Amino acid sequence: MTSIVILTGAGISAESGLGTFRDEGGLWAQHRIEDVATPDAFDRDPARVHAFYNARRAQAAEARPNPAHLALARLEAKWPGDVLVITQNVDGLHEAAGSNNVLHMHGELSGALCHACDHRWPAPLVMDAQDACPACGARATRPDVVWFGEIPYHMDRIDPALSSADIFVAIGTSGNVFPAAAYGQHARRMGAHTIEFNTEISSASRDFADHRRGRASETVPAWVDELLAT
Structure with missing residues (x-):
């Protein structure tokens, strides 16, 4: 059966109100990556990094899946073969739409990670540099997201999936x-x-051999309709 692997980036969530790196006036436009999205930035000023991700977490909590997310969930539910979504996004919109087979290669805003012992737990809406790790007690909690210079998650599953994908x-x-x-x-x-x-x-x-230009909320549902009609 035909297996499908789908990589999603910031553009699929933009229509749900979550800005991309290049959006004018968005969260990323107000901060340098070097100040909020690297291990060195966290070591220099954890309070600033937490404030940035608290804002992103609050924004993501208000966002809702758009037709592109919903179409991919429908594809997973109805396609006779395997459908895997690999997302660079740290929001939970794929899961909110109903997708189950999702790999967050850059982590998730909904997770917390101890910088000292690597323990993970669900993140509160607001995190603070003084929060203690529930496992070791260290005041070294950080968002469970992959920063620039760090190794993405799930590479042991992503590489074989790419090698065996039909689409x-x-x-x-x-x-x-x-x-x-x-x-x-x-x-x-x-x-x-x-x-x-x-x-x-x-x-x-x-x-890429094929290109579909336009808003994801329009082009992705149309493509899913095409696939499911074959």
Whole structure:
């Protein structure tokens, strides 16, 4: 049976009100990545990093899945083969839409991680630099997200999935963040049919055989309809 692997980036959640890196006036536009999304930034000023992610967590809590998220959940439920969503997003919109087979390669805003002992637990809506780890008691709690310079999660599952995919799809990704930026090239080299959904040409567009331009909330449901009708 045909297996489908789908990579999603910030563009799929943009229509749910969660800004991308490049959105003017958005959370990312107000902060330098070096100040809020690296291990060094956390070591220098954990309070500032927590404040940034508290704002993102609050924003994500108010967001709702859009038709693109819902279409992917419908595809997983009705497709006779395997459907795996690999997301670069740290929100929970895929799960809220009904998707079950989701890998968060960059972690999740809903998780907390101890910088000292690696214990994980559900994050409260507001985290603080003085919060104690429930396992070891260290005041070294951080969001359970992958920062720039850190190794993404679930690589042991992602690499085999890419190698065995019959169809590889990228939705709303810029093609600038590795290793995800190379997934289209790798999947195509391994024999997958590759499709890119984006509003514009990305840095990785050349790695895809098929391109669907437009809003994800329109193009993704239309593609899912096509697949399920075959």
